[in-house]
Amino acid sequence: MASITEKTMRVIFVFCxxxxxxxxxxxxxxxxxxxxxxxxxxxxxxxxxxxxxxxxAYGEPTYSLLNMIYGTLMVTVGALIFAVPIGVxxxxxxAEIASPWEREFFKPIVEVLAGVPSVVxxxxxxxxxxxxxxxxxxxxxxxxxxxxxxxxxxxxMPTIITLAEDAITAVPREYRHASLALGGTxxxxxxxxxxxxxxxxxxxxxxxxxxxxxxxxxxxxMVTGNMVARPxxxxxxxxxxxxxxxxxxxxxxxNSTHFHALFVAGLLLFLITFAVxxxxxxxIQRKPEVNK
Amino acid sequence: MKTEVxxxxxxxxxxxxxxRSYELVGFWALRLTLVLVLFILGVIVFDIVSKGAxxxxxxxxxxxxxxxMTEGGIFPAIVGTFYVTLxxxxxxxxxxxxxxxYLNEYAVQGKFTRLVRMSVRNLAGVPSIVxxxxxxxxxxxxxxxxPSLIAAGFTLGLLTLPxxxxxxxxxxxxxxxxxxxxxxxxxxxxxxxxxxxxxxxxIPGILTGTILGLARAAGETAPILATGAAFxxxxxxxxxxxxxxxxxxxxxxxxxQHHAISQVRPIAYGxxxxxxxxxxxxxxxxxxxxxxxRNRVAxxx
Numbered sequence: 001m002a003s004i005t006e007k008t009m010r011v012i013f014v015f016c017x018x019x020x021x022x023x024x025x026x027x028x029x030x031x032x033x034x035x036x037x038x039x040x041x042x043x044x045x046x047x048x049x050x051x052x053x054x055x056x057a058y059g060e061p062t063y064s065l066l067n068m069i070y071g072t073l074m075v076t077v078g079a080l081i082f083a084v085p086i087g088v089x090x091x092x093x094x095a096e097i098a099s100p101w102e103r104e105f106f107k108p109i110v111e112v113l114a115g116v117p118s119v120v121x122x123x124x125x126x127x128x129x130x131x132x133x134x135x136x137x138x139x140x141x142x143x144x145x146x147x148x149x150x151x152x153x154x155x156x157m158p159t160i161i162t163l164a165e166d167a168i169t170a171v172p173r174e175y176r177h178a179s180l181a182l183g184g185t186x187x188x189x190x191x192x193x194x195x196x197x198x199x200x201x202x203x204x205x206x207x208x209x210x211x212x213x214x215x216x217x218x219x220x221x222m223v224t225g226n227m228v229a230r231p232x233x234x235x236x237x238x239x240x241x242x243x244x245x246x247x248x249x250x251x252x253x254x255n256s257t258h259f260h261a262l263f264v265a266g267l268l269l270f271l272i273t274f275a276v277x278x279x280x281x282x283x284i285q286r287k288p289e290v291n292k
Numbered sequence: 293m294k295t296e297v298x299x300x301x302x303x304x305x306x307x308x309x310x311x312r313s314y315e316l317v318g319f320w321a322l323r324l325t326l327v328l329v330l331f332i333l334g335v336i337v338f339d340i341v342s343k344g345a346x347x348x349x350x351x352x353x354x355x356x357x358x359x360x361m362t363e364g365g366i367f368p369a370i371v372g373t374f375y376v377t378l379x380x381x382x383x384x385x386x387x388x389x390x391x392x393x394y395l396n397e398y399a400v401q402g403k404f405t406r407l408v409r410m411s412v413r414n415l416a417g418v419p420s421i422v423x424x425x426x427x428x429x430x431x432x433x434x435x436x437x438x439p440s441l442i443a444a445g446f447t448l449g450l451l452t453l454p455x456x457x458x459x460x461x462x463x464x465x466x467x468x469x470x471x472x473x474x475x476x477x478x479x480x481x482x483x484x485x486x487x488x489x490x491x492x493x494x495i496p497g498i499l500t501g502t503i504l505g506l507a508r509a510a511g512e513t514a515p516i517l518a519t520g521a522a523f524x525x526x527x528x529x530x531x532x533x534x535x536x537x538x539x540x541x542x543x544x545x546x547x548x549q550h551h552a553i554s555q556v557r558p559i560a561y562g563x564x565x566x567x568x569x570x571x572x573x574x575x576x577x578x579x580x581x582x583x584x585x586r587n588r589v590a591x592x593x
Binding site: 005006010013017024031086089090092093094109110111113118120123127161211212214218245249254263274 | 430548579
């Protein structure tokens with residue numbers, strides 16, 4: 001009797017583990033199977049053509065994702081330009097300099113910031129940041145790539161701080177001691193020893209932050225203005241891939257070309273974030289190995 | 293000779309103190325980045341609390357929207373969010389804890405467990421709107437749930453699964469090895485060990501993970517856009533097949549889609565405050581719980 005329970009429980013738990021893999025594969029499968037009809041019907045070229053995303057156009061609908069890719073790129077790069085330096089600096093401080101009570105004080109703050117729902121951040125960008133940006137740059141509207149980049153950077157920052165701090169903390173204590181014993185100051189030790197030793201982990205943290213930035217949906221949907229025209233500067237309105245899907249997902253006709261085209265966008269988004277996360281994963285598994 | 297040494301000593305001292313002041317400036321520069329994080333959070337919270345607090349009263353929390361959503365409260369959105377997160381955790385917690393038990397208690401560590409862990413991490417990185425697409429294709433269409441509480445709950449469940457697996461695994465790892473070995477030595481089977489020795493001690497950690505998952509699910513909007521969230525419903529959902537109103541979706545609508553956006557701005561602020569408080573309270577509860585049980589683990593109890 002007992003052994004039947006034993007066996008059943010084992011099967012259940014193995015299944016739970018297996019289910020995780022199945023879900024990930026399932027997501028890829030669903031994205032592929034729903035985008036394939038679109039790819040077969042249109043080929044790959046229309047999705048990267050020089051025109052715009054306009055699936056509802058009467059007569060000649062167009063499905064180019066190109067401008068949305070530009071939009072995603074601008075928001076992501078803009079976000080990382082300030083989120084990575086600030087995030088790494090904050091991580092270095094938390095890991096190397098902060099006194100215990102400072103850590104106790106700042107770490108929950110980082111966690112709370114990480115927990116702010118993206119729709120709340122988007123609302124803040126819409127009602128507070130947008131008017132500020134409009135006034136500062138003398139624009140009609142502050143809903144543009146710049147606004148999106150700031151908010152997405154704020155979203156990515158906690159990820160970068162937490163993971164970079166883990167990476168810096170993981171550097172063996174001996175490295176620091178050796179540096180200090182040779183007469184290095186703490187400042188020199190941090191920048192010349194600890195951070196270089198944690199470099200792969202810090203890069204991974206930046207990449208995971210990037211993954212978040214690329215996939216972030218609600219915030220950019222609310223603050224970037226969502227124009228499908230080709231953006232020329234950071235002060236132009238942009239639509240990202242994720243926001244593009246979110247805008248159309250509500251009223252797309254099931255199994256239409258438009259529907260399949262949305263899945264093509266989803267597949268592209270999935271593949272990009274998957275590659276970024278996988279690379280980060282590989283980097284994180286690498287331990288500091290300066291001494292070998 | 294003596295003066296030579298003295299001079300050199302003075303130079304070194306001078307360099308040292310120079311370095312020290314550089315360092316001080318540098319440390320402060322780094323500290324400022326954290327102050328900046330605090331400032332950003334402070335500005336966001338202050339803006340939403342200061343403009344949202346005036347809107348919140350008993351009526352706002354317990355009444356449905358009225359007059360084309362320009363008046364009244366957000367009660368259906370609160371209830372909808374409550375229901376959908378309930379379905380989310382009934383889906384995600386058993387599966388997540390099960391997977392964690394498999395990884396930590398049953399599996400031989402090797403290629404397969406590495407693959408499972410890698411999948412967990414990659415699942416955590418999938419953009420939320422892609423979960424929305426998946427949920428729409430699978431739960432709404434293939435399973436035929438239609439836009440409903442259950443379709444949205446399952447979609448959010450998938451999204452929170454990595455949170456519950458990771459937290460549960462961490463909780464299981466804190467149970468000392470000796471406990472398991474002692475029980476095995478007394479002749480207990482694996483499931484008996486898990487059920488009576490490991491799980492009871494891991495419960496606080498698993499609970500922490502559950503709460504974090506709840507907070508995540510309660511604040512997500514993109515996955516429920518096409519899987520069940522509704523613009524406005526005159527009555528509360530009466531089954532798991534009904535559509536529902538949700539706090540984050542309500543905030544999205546009230547700030548971008550409503551026909552009289554500036555008129556309903558106070559309602560949007562109120563909704564944002566309720567949502568922010570809900571998520572922050574859940575996160576705070578998780579942090580406190582984790583701290584308490586980590587202390588207990590540190591004391592070896």
